[in-house]
Amino acid sequence: MTSRQSAANDLLRAAARLNRWASQAAAFDVPYAQARLLALIDEMQPVRISALAEADHSSQPTVTTQVQRMETAGWVLRQTDPDDARATLVSLSPAGAQALDEVRAARAQVLDPALDRLDGPALERVHAAVSVMTELLELASSTASRKDS
Secondary structure, X not given: OOHHHHHHHHHHHHHHHHHHHHHHHOXXXXXXXXXXXXXXXXHHOXXXXXXXXXXXXXXXXXHHHHHHHHHHOOOEEEEEEOOEEEEEXXXXXXXXXXXXXXXXXXXXXXXXXXXXXXXXXXXXXXXHHHHHHHHHHHXXXXXXXXXXX
């Protein structure tokens, strides 16, 4: 394994572990699968259910069921796709945006005590790491977009 592959594996494992831990330790009222979909909808909206299912690595019927539950909860809005009347577009409602904000705040709150224990230079490294991760995501997205074209 090359140094680059090792760094990629380490980064993905650490991010996944941190994400799982924050979700398990945080207290929020939104079911985890729906919280994950709310976050995806927030990034992609308005989004077709088929694209949402692909992004979530779930089946379309599974995502349709979750979207119906979120619509019943008042968290998402569904509308007919103006480009294809057979398709539905999903977006966050104001209540869905608030629910997602609460989930994100609860997850961040469980990390606060650990961040409080870091000294200034360590906290600066966290900010730098976040910047690098954001840059990696942007590069990966642009690479994926070019492959799709």
